[in-house]
Amino acid sequence: MSDNYQPTSAVGRWFNDRLPLLNLIYGHLLPYPTPKNLNYWWTFGGILTFCLLTQIITGLVLAMHYVADADQAFASVEHIMRDVNYGWLLRYIHANGASLFFMAVYIHMARSLFYGSYKEPRELIWIIGVFIFLLMIATAFMGYVLPWGQMSFWGATVITNLFSAIPVVGESVTNWLWGGYAVGSPLLTRFFTLHYLMPFLIFALVILHVWALHVPGNNNPEGINVVQGSQDTVPFHPHYVVKDLFALVVFMIIFAGFVFFVPNILGHSDNYIQANPLQTPEHIVPEWYFLPFYAILRSVPDKLGGVILMVSAIAILAFLPWLDTSKVRSAKYRPLYRQFVWLFFADVILLGYLGAQTADGLYLIIGRIATIYYFVHFIVIMPLLGFIEKTKPLPKSLSEPVLTKEERDMKAAAAAVT
Amino acid sequence: MSEKQVTRRNFLYVTTGAFTAAGAASIAWPFIDQMNPDASVKALASTEIDLRPIVPGQSITVLWRGKPVFIRRRTQEEINEAQMVSLTDLPDPQDDSERALNPEWLVMVGICTHLGCIPLGQKGDYNGWFCPCHGSHYDTSGRIRKGPAPTNLEIPEYVFLNDNTIKIG
Numbered sequence: 032m033s034d035n036y037q038p039t040s041a042v043g044r045w046f047n048d049r050l051p052l053l054n055l056i057y058g059h060l061l062p063y064p065t066p067k068n069l070n071y072w073w074t075f076g077g078i079l080t081f082c083l084l085t086q087i088i089t090g091l092v093l094a095m096h097y098v099a100d101a102d103q104a105f106a107s108v109e110h111i112m113r114d115v116n117y118g119w120l121l122r123y124i125h126a127n128g129a130s131l132f133f134m135a136v137y138i139h140m141a142r143s144l145f146y147g148s149y150k151e152p153r154e155l156i157w158i159i160g161v162f163i164f165l166l167m168i169a170t171a172f173m174g175y176v177l178p179w180g181q182m183s184f185w186g187a188t189v190i191t192n193l194f195s196a197i198p199v200v201g202e203s204v205t206n207w208l209w210g211g212y213a214v215g216s217p218l219l220t221r222f223f224t225l226h227y228l229m230p231f232l233i234f235a236l237v238i239l240h241v242w243a244l245h246v247p248g249n250n251n252p253e254g255i256n257v258v259q260g261s262q263d264t265v266p267f268h269p270h271y272v273v274k275d276l277f278a279l280v281v282f283m284i285i286f287a288g289f290v291f292f293v294p295n296i297l298g299h300s301d302n303y304i305q306a307n308p309l310q311t312p313e314h315i316v317p318e319w320y321f322l323p324f325y326a327i328l329r330s331v332p333d334k335l336g337g338v339i340l341m342v343s344a345i346a347i348l349a350f351l352p353w354l355d356t357s358k359v360r361s362a363k364y365r366p367l368y369r370q371f372v373w374l375f376f377a378d379v380i381l382l383g384y385l386g387a388q389t390a391d392g393l394y395l396i397i398g399r400i401a402t403i404y405y406f407v408h409f410i411v412i413m414p415l416l417g418f419i420e421k422t423k424p425l426p427k428s429l430s431e432p433v434l435t436k437e438e439r440d441m442k443a444a445a446a447a448v449t
Numbered sequence: 450m451s452e453k454q455v456t457r458r459n460f461l462y463v464t465t466g467a468f469t470a471a472g473a474a475s476i477a478w479p480f481i482d483q484m485n486p487d488a489s490v491k492a493l494a495s496t497e498i499d500l501r502p503i504v505p506g507q508s509i510t511v512l513w514r515g516k517p518v519f520i521r522r523r524t525q526e527e528i529n530e531a532q533m534v535s536l537t538d539l540p541d542p543q544d545d546s547e548r549a550l551n552p553e554w555l556v557m558v559g560i561c562t563h564l565g566c567i568p569l570g571q572k573g574d575y576n577g578w579f580c581p582c583h584g585s586h587y588d589t590s591g592r593i594r595k596g597p598a599p600t601n602l603e604i605p606e607y608v609f610l611n612d613n614t615i616k617i618g
Contacts, residue, residue, distance in 0.1 A: 185566065189582065192565035207481075211490045213515035213560075221484065309510060309517050311567040315582050329583055334563055334599045391584055 059245055064264035065271050066251035068429050072142040073249065073271075074278035075135050076241075081279055082132040083237065087230050089125040090174075097177065099223035101216035104179035105305040123294040129171050130297045131286050133320035136164060140348075145372055147360030148250040154352035156243045161349045163236045166229050168321070168345075173226040175318060179219065180302030185315050187222070188214045193328075196335040213308065253432070254361025255425050263429040314389065322386030323379050327405065329390040330398040340402065347409050354409050356417025364423040368416050375408045490514075495618030497610065500554070508570050510559060513617045517559040517567055518605060519578075520615075523589065528552050530576065531590035541600045545590045548604055556607050556615065557591045563598035578602065 036057045038044050047053045096115050098107040111118035140160070143149050149157035176187045191208050195201040210217025248259055257263040265271075289296070297319060301312045317325050327344050331337035347354075362369040378401050385398045426432045496513045498520060503509055508521040523531070531545040532552075549555050559578075561568050566582035573579030574595060575588035585596030592601040607617040 189564040189566065192563075195565075207485050209486075210484050211486050211515055214565075215515050217484075217487070217490070308515065309512070309567065311582065313581055315566065329597075332597050334597060337597065389584075 059241070060272075061266065061268040063245065063267040064248065064259040065267045066249050066257050066429060067263060067265045067270075068251050068253065069249060069271065069274075070252055071274075071278055072138070072146075074275045075139040075142065077275035078135045078279055078282050079132070079139060080237065081282075082128060082135055083230065083233060085128050086125065086132060087234070089121050089128065090227070090230065092121055093125055094227060097223075099177070099220045101179060101219055101306070104177060104219060108178045120290070123290045126298065127286065127289040127294060129174060130318070130320065131282075131289070132167065133171070135282070136167065137320070140164070141376060144375070145362045146250055146252060147254050147355070147357075147362070149352050150355065150358075150360050151352065152247045153244070153250060156240060157352060158349050159236055159240045159243060161345070163233055163240060164348075165345065166233050166236065170226060170229040170233070171318065171320070173222040173229075175302075176219065176222050177226065178302060179306045181304045181306055181310075181312050182299045182302040182315070184214060184306030184308065185311055186317055187218065189315060191218070193338045193341075196338045198335070215308075250360060251429065252361060252363065253426055253429055254359065254364065255427075255429070257429060261428075316387055319383070319387075322384075323382035324386075326382040326386035326398050327402045329386070330395065330402040340406075344405060347406070351409065351413070354413045356414050357420060357422070358417070359422040359425065364425055365416070365420055366423065367420045371408065371412050371416065375405075378404050378408070495616060497614060497616045499614055501613045505553075511617075513558075513605065518617060519555070519557055519559040519570065519591075519602075521555045521570070523549075523553060523555055527576070527589040531588060531592075534588065534590075534592075538594075540593050543590075543592060543601055548590050548592070548601070550607075550609065554615070555589075555591060556605065556617065558603040558605055560603070561585055561598055562593065562600045562602065563596070568602070 036047075036054050038047050038053055043053060093111065096107065096111050096118065098104060108122070111122050113119075115121075143157065143160070172186070172190060176183045191205055191214060194208060195205045197204055206212060208218065209215065210221065248257070248264075251257065299316060299318075316322070324341050324344055328337045328341040331340050357365060357368065359365050362372055382398070382401045382405065385394055385401065388394045390398065494514060496511060496518075498509075498511055500520070500522075503520065503522045505522050506524045508519055510517045510519055512518070528545075534545075536542040536544065545552065548557070559567050561580040561582065563580065563583055563585050566580050568578035568580040568585070568587060570578055573586040575586050577589045577591060577594075578587040579585070580587075580596070580598065583597050585598035586594045587598075587602055588594050590601075591604075593599070605617050607615050610616050
């Protein structure tokens with residue numbers, strides 16, 4: 032249907048005949064057939080696009096005032112906060128935007144886990160998504176280093192030291208990363224460069240992510256295949272354009288709440304102290320969105336082992352389409368998985384809580400159990416469930432569950448009359 | 450089709466490929482090596498320190514190559530404690546004499562070998578150093594005793610220029 036599209040204006044037709052860009056946009060945004068039962072958990076794709084654009088635009092203007100040099104970086108951020116017109120607003124949007132970006136991406140990923148959106152034929156969409164997540168982690172980490180506060184400096188020290196765990200070449204690799212023998216100006220300049228580059232790489236991957244999505248089309252809460260263009264689908268515009276925009280407005284209200292009322296609640300106060308290479312803060316904690324992975328790192332008593340486990344915790348996601356042996360997508364029809372997926376979400380939240388505590392005593396023991404469970408979920412539970420779980424019968428179409436309910440209601444009503 | 454025969458064309462493919470790979474690698478190297486420590490960083494590679502103001506039981510921290518270096522004038526008690534330890538008790542066995550050129554002076558890089566935090570002095574279970582980040586305990590010789598750090602605190606290259614001065618690096 033996108034091939035038949037003809038712009039109404041003469042200029043539009045002239046342009047489209049030479050470069051069918053309007054065809055492309057039209058086909059993917061307007062009549063694009065979408066399952067009719069998508070719930071609000073499906074609005075986070077649009078929200079995430081908004082987050083990425085917000086970060087790129089605010090980042091671009093912040094870069095006009097920021098100085099990437101160890102002696103001047105901290106002062107230039109204070110300059111942005113105090114002197115630059117609306118600098119405080121731009122920086123607070125950028126800093127809180129990063130947090131909300133992660134909040135949205137975790138919900139987006141959780142939705143995919145719950146409704147089995149990563150399964151055949153959508154494996155590549157999911158894998159591209161894992162790469163986007165990895166780039167987001169790298170970008171956010173490097174961005175946090177730029178203000179050159181105490182947490183920036185010591186966070187950078189701890190994380191770049193992870194590379195020293197590599198056998199034999201570890202030290203050369205870390206010195207290469209630092210451009211010196213410790214974290215300093217050379218590292219700051221290169222982090223700034225990469226922090227500027229990566230959002231554009233993310234943007235490119237997002238295009239691939241959406242392209243790959245539009246081949247099989249959206250998954251849906253029932254997790255069944257829908258025939259594009261059948262009664263089970265509706266055009267993307269206006270149905271989901273409006274739904275996505277409504278969700279986006281609610282999200283923006285929450286976003287504005289953070290920016291205007293509690294702009295520093297998600298940050299750490301130590302980052303308002305300038306970096307001091309001679310003094311480690313008493314308690315180094317990463318930003319909240321890295322806490323579950325930080326807890327996994329700390330739960331291993333061996334340096335290399337901790338690093339390997341933390342990296343595996345993210346890498347294992349890419350293998351999920353093959354670790355999950357069940358053919359049924361949606362947790363709605365998987366009575367056992369439905370419980371285990373909630374247990375997994377709880378485990379990740381628990382790890383996040385533990386990541387913010389000191390790693391000793393009871394916290395360490397619980398951290399180890401939670402870490403083991405994280406991996407057991409992927410390596411043992413997911414493959415086994417496909418064999419032992421008795422799934423519920425799937426509906427034949429998206430209409431069926433709704434219709435049978437109506438029929439039930441009608442019968443009940445008829446019974447009440449007589 | 451003919452048998453597997455090496456033709457002139459196969460030879461040209463392989464040599465072209467090999468030269469392209471070698472060319473790509475040689476042009477990639479400058480782009481990689483530019484990130485390594487540069488001449489100005491390397492130029493600051495050694496530091497001289499006057500030891501006279503330090504009394505027994507006192508430590509100072511100096512910056513060397515951007516890293517903190519602890520210089521501690523150990524008390525006799527600390528020296529004894531460090532020398533008495535049986536090497537079998539150590540995760541990274543090293544005799545105290547290998548770690549201190551002069552037993553009175555302990556010179557080491559003040560960076561936890563776990564993930565690079567700065568350990569706090571005269572703290573922890575072994576009366577040496579304690580890293581607050583992830584709980585590594587070092588003894589009075591800076592050797593790892595307990596916690597996630599894999600090795601002892603690093604001893605930098607240093608020499609006694611005379612009784613009162615050392616040169617690190």
